[in-house]
Amino acid sequence: MTPELNEFLAITDTVTQERIDTYAELSTDFNPLHVDPEAAAASEFGGIIAHGPIALHAFFRAMTGWLGVDALPAGSTVSVAYRAPTRPDDEVTCELREMTEIEPGKFELSAECLTQDGTVVVSVRATVTVPEAA
Numbered sequence: 001m002t003p004e005l006n007e008f009l010a011i012t013d014t015v016t017q018e019r020i021d022t023y024a025e026l027s028t029d030f031n032p033l034h035v036d037p038e039a040a041a042a043s044e045f046g047g048i049i050a051h052g053p054i055a056l057h058a059f060f061r062a063m064t065g066w067l068g069v070d071a072l073p074a075g076s077t078v079s080v081a082y083r084a085p086t087r088p089d090d091e092v093t094c095e096l097r098e099m100t101e102i103e104p105g106k107f108e109l110s111a112e113c114l115t116q117d118g119t120v121v122v123s124v125r126a127t128v129t130v131p132e133a134a
Contacts, residue, residue, distance in 0.1 A: 011062040012093040015050050015086050023051050049085035055113050055121045056080060058094035062111070069131055076128040084121045091116040094124075105130045 024030050032039035033049050040048045063072060072078070086092055092113050099109040106129045113122035 008062060008066040008096045008099070010093050010095045011058045011065065012091055013054075013058045013061070015054055015088055015090045015092060017048065017088045019054060020048065020050050020088065023054055027051065045085055048088055050087065050090075052080075052082045052122070055082075055086045055092050056124070058092050058113050059111055059122065059124050062094040062096070063126070063128065067128070067130060072126075073129055073131050077126060079125045081123045082121070083123060084115075084119050086115060086121050090121075092121060102127075105132075 020034050024035050029051060033043055033045060034040075034051055035048075037048055040046075059078075060072070064070060067073070092115060094111055094113045097110045097112055099107055102108050106127070108127050109125070111124045111126070112120050113124070114120050
């Protein structure tokens, strides 16, 4: 069964310093822009920014929710463009922009992850095949 377009729900994640620190531990990416308030404040960003994949998380939650799976199916492709930094306390929402069924059960889509003020922080293009029902 193919999921319906209107079942692709906007998903919102909150960026926290705790999530940033946890991601730094998991990825071993301790760039001072992410974990050192003094160094980040002195940077061009003027404060802590989150690792890019933290903003992208809302997209993966929206996609897996739409598909009803725990992970994107094998063969899926995802292209990402990071547009702006996210910061602690940002609310990041993934919204579907366009979806086309290019062959039965296979979709191309574009989505954006936006902060609470409407800033696009991540643009995403993906191709995914809907898994067959068990």
